[in-house]
Amino acid sequence: MGDKTILDVKDLSTHYFTSKGVVKALDDVSFQLKGGKSLGVAGESGCGKSTMAYSLLKMVQPPGRIVKGSINLDGMEVTKLDENSARKKLRWQKVSMVFQGAMDIMTPVYTVGHQMKEPLRYLMDITGDEAEEICKKYLDMVDLDFELFNRYPHELSGGQKQRIIIATALLLEPDVVILDEPTTALDVVVEARIMNDLKILKKQLDNGMIFITHDLSILAEISDDLAVMYAGWIVELGDSKKIYRDPKHPYTKKLIAAIPRLHVDIDRLEYIPGAPPELTNPPKGCRFHPRCEHAFGRCNKEEPEEHDVDGILVKCHLYDERGN
Amino acid sequence: MPKSIVKARNLKKEFIIVQSFIDKIQRKPPLKVRAVDGIDFDIYDKKSMALVGESGCGKTTVGKLIMKLIDTTSGKLEVKGHNITKLDDPRKLKAYRRTAQMIYQDPFSSLDPRFKVFDILEEPLLIHGIGSSMKERRKMIDKALEEVRLTPPEEFIDRYPHMLSGGQRQRIAIARCLILNPDFIVADEPVSMLDVSVRAEVLNLMKDLIDKIDLTYLYITHDISTTRFFTDHIGVMYLGDIVEQGPTGQVLDNPLHPYTQALLTAVPEPEPDRLDRIKEIPIKGEIPSGTNVPGGCRFHTRCPYAKVICKKKVPKNKQPGKQGHLAKCHFAGEIEFKVKVKKLADDGKVAGEEIIKFSKITESEE
Numbered sequence: 001m002g003d004k005t006i007l008d009v010k011d012l013s014t015h016y017f018t019s020k021g022v023v024k025a026l027d028d029v030s031f032q033l034k035g036g037k038s039l040g041v042a043g044e045s046g047c048g049k050s051t052m053a054y055s056l057l058k059m060v061q062p063p064g065r066i067v068k069g070s071i072n073l074d075g076m077e078v079t080k081l082d083e084n085s086a087r088k089k090l091r092w093q094k095v096s097m098v099f100q101g102a103m104d105i106m107t108p109v110y111t112v113g114h115q116m117k118e119p120l121r122y123l124m125d126i127t128g129d130e131a132e133e134i135c136k137k138y139l140d141m142v143d144l145d146f147e148l149f150n151r152y153p154h155e156l157s158g159g160q161k162q163r164i165i166i167a168t169a170l171l172l173e174p175d176v177v178i179l180d181e182p183t184t185a186l187d188v189v190v191e192a193r194i195m196n197d198l199k200i201l202k203k204q205l206d207n208g209m210i211f212i213t214h215d216l217s218i219l220a221e222i223s224d225d226l227a228v229m230y231a232g233w234i235v236e237l238g239d240s241k242k243i244y245r246d247p248k249h250p251y252t253k254k255l256i257a258a259i260p261r262l263h264v265d266i267d268r269l270e271y272i273p274g275a276p277p278e279l280t281n282p283p284k285g286c287r288f289h290p291r292c293e294h295a296f297g298r299c300n301k302e303e304p305e306e307h308d309v310d311g312i313l314v315k316c317h318l319y320d321e322r323g324n
Numbered sequence: 325m326p327k328s329i330v331k332a333r334n335l336k337k338e339f340i341i342v343q344s345f346i347d348k349i350q351r352k353p354p355l356k357v358r359a360v361d362g363i364d365f366d367i368y369d370k371k372s373m374a375l376v377g378e379s380g381c382g383k384t385t386v387g388k389l390i391m392k393l394i395d396t397t398s399g400k401l402e403v404k405g406h407n408i409t410k411l412d413d414p415r416k417l418k419a420y421r422r423t424a425q426m427i428y429q430d431p432f433s434s435l436d437p438r439f440k441v442f443d444i445l446e447e448p449l450l451i452h453g454i455g456s457s458m459k460e461r462r463k464m465i466d467k468a469l470e471e472v473r474l475t476p477p478e479e480f481i482d483r484y485p486h487m488l489s490g491g492q493r494q495r496i497a498i499a500r501c502l503i504l505n506p507d508f509i510v511a512d513e514p515v516s517m518l519d520v521s522v523r524a525e526v527l528n529l530m531k532d533l534i535d536k537i538d539l540t541y542l543y544i545t546h547d548i549s550t551t552r553f554f555t556d557h558i559g560v561m562y563l564g565d566i567v568e569q570g571p572t573g574q575v576l577d578n579p580l581h582p583y584t585q586a587l588l589t590a591v592p593e594p595e596p597d598r599l600d601r602i603k604e605i606p607i608k609g610e611i612p613s614g615t616n617v618p619g620g621c622r623f624h625t626r627c628p629y630a631k632v633i634c635k636k637k638v639p640k641n642k643q644p645g646k647q648g649h650l651a652k653c654h655f656a657g658e659i660e661f662k663v664k665v666k667k668l669a670d671d672g673k674v675a676g677e678e679i680i681k682f683s684k685i686t687e688s689e690e
Contacts, residue, residue: 044519045490157610187378187546189605192590196602203600203672214519217549220594241596258524259594260549262576269553271524275489 006175006208007033007056012069012079014048014055021280025051025064027232033176033225038202038209040223040240042216042255044276048232049212050100053178056210057095058086074175092119096169097178101185103161106153113149116168123172138167141204143197159190163197170205180212195221217259220244228252231277231287238312248314250292286317294318329508329540330367330390335360335399337385341615357614359385361564361622362399364641367508367557370534372541374551374572376587377561378611383544386561387510390542391426392417403508422452425501429513431493435485441496442481445469448504468499471537472529491522498530502537512544527554549591552576560584563622564614570649580644580651582606582627585661585682604664621654629659 014026025048033039041049054060056071058081071078073094081090099105106115116135120126126134136146142163153161162182169177182198183191199222202209211223219226219240226240228249236249247253257270274291277283283290289299298317307319337360343352359382367373375383388394389401396409403424411417428434435444445465448454455461469477472495485493494514501509511530515523531554533539543555551558551572558576559569560583568581579585586607607626612618618625624634633654641650644657651657661682669675 044521159610188548188587188590189378189607190610192592192603192605195592196605199600199602200668200672203668203670215592216520217592217594220596221592221598224599241599244594244596255521256594258521260524260527260553262549262552262588262591262593264552265573266553269524269528271528272521273525275491275522 004035005032006035006074008070008072009056010070010072012052012055012071013067014051014060014064015067016064018063018280023279024232024282025279026055028069029229029232029234030069031225031227031234031237033208033210035175035206035208036202037224038211038222039225039227040219041210041212041227041229042214042219043229044214046276046279047229048279049229050180052229053097053180053210053212056176056178057091057097058083059091088123092123092172092174094174095176095178096172096174097180098165098169098182100181103158103165103185105165106161108153111150111152112156112164115153116149116164116171119168119171134171135167138170139164141170141197141201142167143193157190158186159194162186162190162194166194166198166201170201170207173205174207176208176210178210178212181214182211183218184213184215191218198222216255228255231282232279233287233315234313235288235315236312242310242312246310248309248312248319249288249316250294250318251288286315326368326371328366328368329404330365330542331400331402332363332365332386333400334362334364335386335389335401336362336397337382337389337394338397355615358564358617359614360389361617363559363561363564363566365559365566365569367540367542370538370540371556372531372534372543372554373557373559374543374545374555375559375561375566376545376548376551378587379546380611380614381561382564382614383561384512387426387512387542387544390508391424391510392420393426418452422504423506424508424510425504425506427494427497427501427509427511427514430517431490431497432485432517434497435493437485439484440481441469441483441485441488444485444496445500445503448500452504454504464503468503471502471533472496472499474499489522490518491526494518494526495529498526498533502533505537507538508540508542510542510544513546514543515550516545516547523550530554548576548587549593560587563611563617565622565652567623567653568651570646574646574649578645578649579661579682580642580649580656581623581653582629582659582661583623584651589663589682600668602666602668604666606663621652623653629655631655 010030012026012029016023016025043049055066058078060066066079117131120131139146144163183194211219213219223240226243227234228236230251236252247256254270254272260269272291277287285300285302286304289295304315304317306313306315309319339357339359341355343354375386377383389396392408392411401409411420445468446461449461455464466477469480474480474495515526527550555572558572559566562583568575568584579588586605589603590605606628609626620636621634621639624630639652639654641652642656643650662679663682665678665680666674667676
C-alpha cells in the first residue's frame, strides 16, 4: 500500500447527549493516516482519545452520536454504516482494536485458540486446520509459541495475553489497527519487549496503526506522526520527531516537560496546573486558555484556527501573525 | 550520619499456600512463597527511599510489613528504634499507626464513596481521639487540605469522592495520612493510576512535604523514571531480595547488578530517534515463582552474564564503587554492561547491529 492514504478523517465531531447537557467529546477533528505508518494520539484522560477510537469503529454508544464529519476508510464511509454492516464489513476486517486492559478481555472458560479463531469463524467462515494455520502465523509474529493455543487464559502471564490480543487484532488483516493503552498494565520489561515487537510488526505489515496513550515517552518510540489532543480538539498534529524536538503548542510543551527523566537531576517536575475542563461547558475561545501561561486577550474570546508552522498543524493564537 | 528511621535486618516473610484436602492426607509439605527473603535496608530521617522491581518481586509486601498489616516471619524490623515485629499489644499498635501511614495505589477504591471529604478526613481523628470538638477537628482538616493544595478547603469539604478528579482524590488520600501528623509514609505506587501531568503535580507536592513537615517516605513503584526526582536512595528488588541499593543517582547512572541494568534499558525515553532502532532487553523469560526460588544467585536463570559460580553460591553484598552502593552479584563492578541495538530496515528485517556501552545509551545525541 505504501504511501496511500487509507484513513481520512474530516471535521469529525462526536457528542454525548446526557441529561446534564451535551458533552462535546470530539470536536472538528481531522487527520489522515497512510498505510504502513503509525499515528500516536496523546492527551490526558477525558480528552476524547478513546471516543475517537470508538468513532472509527462506529461503536459510539447512545447517548453518544457522531454528529458531523466524515471518516473515509479506504473508500468506505464509516459514519454512514448501520450497526449490522459495521459488524459484517467494518470491525475486525477494516479496523480492529486492542482495548485498554486487554488482558482481562478474554473469557476464562474457552481456550485461547477458541477465542482467537472466533473472528475467522464468524466473519470469514474459515474453520479447522485452515484457521489454525492463520492463527499460527500471527502467533509467530508476536513471538509466541503455538503451544499456547490450547491453553486457558488463566495459565498465561499478562504479557502473553496482551500479545495474543494483539495477534487476534491482526488476524483479518485490517487496514487500521487501533491500540488503546496497549502496555499500561504491564511491567517495564514486558512493556519494552512488546514495544520492540510492535516496531517490527509495523514494518512488516501494511496496516496503519493508531496508538492511544497518555504516556508520551512510549509514543516517541513508535509513532511516525503525533496528534496531541486536549478537551476534544487536536491541538497539535504533525511529524513526531519534529514535535518532540520543538513542540509548538504550549500544552504539548508542558506535556513533554512533565515526563520524568532517568538520567537528569532535577529539582521540580513541570506540570500543568488545574484540571481539564468539563466538556459539557468548555471554556470560551481556546479551550486550553485557563491553564495556559501564554494566554492573552484573544484567547478567551475567539476559537483559534489551525496554523501550519514548519509543517506542523497547531491550534493556537500564538501563531496567528506568523501563520497568516 | 543521619538517624535511621526504619531499619530492617534479615527481614523475612513467607506465605504458606493453603493445601488441598488430598495433599493434606498425603502429608505433602506445604508450599511456601518466600515473598521477602532476608533483606537489609535503612531509611534515614527526612530522606525517601524507593523500592523498584517487577510485579511479584515482593516490594508491596515490604510496605505492608512496615505498616504491620501483616506479621513478619523472622528477622528484625525497627521503626524509630522500636522493634515492631513484636508489637502485639493493640494499644501500642494503634499508637504506632499514628506515626506511620500508607498511601495506596488506586485513589478510586481507597476512598469510601459514601463518605464526604470531611468524613474521610475526620475518621482518623475520631479513631485516635484527636481534637476535642468538631470545630477543632475542622481546623485540622482545613490545614491538611491546604497542605495538599486543595484550596479553598470549603470548596472541597462537602464533596464526595466521585466529584473529584483522580489527582484530587489522590491528594485527599495524602491529606488523610497527613492529618495524623505521621513521621513516616509508605507510598505504594501513589501515581501509577494518574495522568502524566497530574503525576508530576502530586510528586512535587509529596516532595515538598519532606522539608515542610519532616516526612520520611518509602516509595514503592515499578516506574523507575520517577525515582530520580523523588528519592534519595533506591533499592532494586528481585524475587524477594534487594539485589542492589544505593544513592538513586549512583544506581541509575552506574548500575552494578545485571538486573538493574536490564530494568533501566527497558525504560522508554522520549527520544524519537529510536523509531527504527530496537534496544534488546538483556534478560530472558519471566520472573520465576516465589515458591521455587533458584539456588545460588536467584537471578542466574535470567542473567546473560551467569557463570558456573552463580548457580552454586549465593552472592553477598559487594561494594566495588562508591560508599553505600551495594550489589548482590559475584561480579559486581567487573561486568561492563553493553546494550545491543538493532537497526530495522523498511521490511522489518534487521539491517544492522550495534553494540554500545550502557552509559552511552543515555547520552542524548545532540
